[in-house]
Amino acid sequence: MKKLCIFDFDGTLFDSVDDVVLSFNKALELYSFPTLTREEYIGFLGGNIDDIISLVLKDNETPENRETFKKTYLDFYDSSKKELSVPFPESHETLMKLQENGVLLAINSNRFNYSIKNFVDKFFADIDFFQIEGHDLDYPSKPHPHGVNKIIKNANVSLDEVIYIGDSITDIETAKNAGIDCVIVKWGYGVKSDWENEYVLEAIDEFSQIFDYF
Missing domain, CATH: 3.40.50.1000 (HAD superfamily/HAD-like)
Incomplete structure (x- = not known):
């Protein structure tokens, strides 16, 4: 038993994915990187934050971009109201x-x-x-x-x-x-x-x- x-x-x-999508796309737009669809993000979920960010950045993924982008994303996400979650x-x-x-x-x-x-x-x-x-x-x-x-x-x-x-x-x-x-x-x-x-x-x-x- x-x-x-x-x-x-x-x-x-x-x-909880929709608030994640909003914050990720907001961060991508800030750096003039291509934004992604909800379905694309869902395909990236499951790993830790570093794994997901590497997938989100695609061709723009470098160690420097990853760390800078992670801080920006987390700032946007943590400060958001997360009303969709x-x-x-x-x-x-x-x-x-x-x-x-x-x-x-x-x-x-x-x-x-x-x-x-x-x-x-x-x-x-x-x-x-x-x-x-x-x-x-x-x-x-x-x-x-x-x-x-x-x-x-x-x-x-x-x-x-x-x-x-x-x-x-x-x-x-x-x-x-x-x-x-x-x-x-x-x-x-x-x-x-x-x-x-x-x-x-x-x-x-x-x-x-x-x-x-x-």
């Missing part, structure tokens, strides 16, 4: 029901911790997440299992008592590298090949289907 449920953040709990429907209800049934809840993401916690404090203030492991510049990011391993160790549960809920190949590889089960959601930013990946237990259409594992 599962005791710990680890969620990815972007594309799994939160629909909201939890997916039924996410809060699902988390609350899992919590009421004694399931340990955690988040593992390549988004920075402070950013995750800002959204959690705003939308999920009544959810007691056992641990939030975002991207830490001092440690490897997903799909490396560093963050997941920390969560599992602190929860003191066995690997077969953990399930990872995500939306993309990065999440699948993270779960596989950690040796834990993985369920993929279809409402996020993944693609059909992710849903059909042989490592995935199930690709679900509704949050309520998570309860089957508890």
Whole structure:
């Protein structure tokens, strides 16, 4: 029986890409670089901020451009109201029901911790997440299992008592590298090949289907 449920953040709990698109394109325009479409950005998601910026800059990617552009993007994003970023429907209800049934809840993401916690404090203030492991510049990011391993160790549960809920190949590889089960959601930013990946237990259409594992 599962005791710990680890969620990815972007594309799994939160629909957050549109504010990312606005800030990235605003930064690209500032440097007279070509802007990108929403669909192009979705194809770049999953890695850490440096990985994504390298893809966004394309032919304009250099170490100097990457660092300067990253600071500009983060300044734009952190100062924006992020009014387009909201939890997916039924996410809060699902988390609350899992919590009421004694399931340990955690988040593992390549988004920075402070950013995750800002959204959690705003939308999920009544959810007691056992641990939030975002991207830490001092440690490897997903799909490396560093963050997941920390969560599992602190929860003191066995690997077969953990399930990872995500939306993309990065999440699948993270779960596989950690040796834990993985369920993929279809409402996020993944693609059909992710849903059909042989490592995935199930690709679900509704949050309520998570309860089957508890």
